[in-house]
Amino acid sequence: MFSPYGKIISEDFLWHTRGPKRGEPRGFAFIQYSTKEEAKLAKEKMHGRLACGRPLMVRLAxxxxxxxxxxxxxxxxxxxxxxxxxxxxxxxxxxxxxxxxxxxxxxxxxxxxxxxxxxxxxx
Incomplete structure (x- = not known):
């Protein structure tokens, strides 16, 4: 979903490590682009967009x-x-x-x- 806005250097998805939800996604991830401009463009284009029926909250670290x-x-x-x-x-x-x-x-x-x-x- 985020690749059209620039070169992605890394993606870190967070998962539940304990409890009944172990192995399930925590609901957020970190994406690193090669430039700050690409990250800003991705935030501008993706913030509020629906994914799996829910609006995305996109922020810069x-x-x-x-x-x-x-x-x-x-x-x-x-x-x-x-x-x-x-x-x-x-x-x-x-x-x-x-x-x-x-x-x-x-x-x-x-x-x-x-x-x-x-x-x-x-x-």
Whole structure:
């Protein structure tokens, strides 16, 4: 669906890894284009378009959010991780560990948001 708007460098689909929905899609993915312009065009053309009867929510990844996530991930105490932070290249790509940290933090925030909406309000 997204290939007409530019050269896709990578696609990362997220799947449930535990529980009764294990192996099922989480409902979102990350697509990396070769240029920022291609990504912007894809967002413009695909946001709101129906897929499987539901409108797509297309957003650009926030580089600031990725940097903050990488900093949080590398500063955890007691972890044997390599501090990678974000590594910029000429194409503005971010290191794999920073992307993973950002995805984990985003998933955690979404879970907390969902759990907060489910809690009954105290009278």
């Amino acid at each position: 926030s580089e600031k959010y990725l940097e903050e996530a990488a900093a949080q991930n590398s500063s955890k105490a007691g972890c044997n991780t390599i501090k990678s932070g974000t590594t910029s290249t000429n194409s503005g790509q971010v290191s794999r560990s920073a992307k993973i940290a950002a995805i984990k933090n985003k998933l955690k925030a979404l879970d907390e948001e969902r759990d907060g909406a489910k809690k009954p309000k105290a009278s």
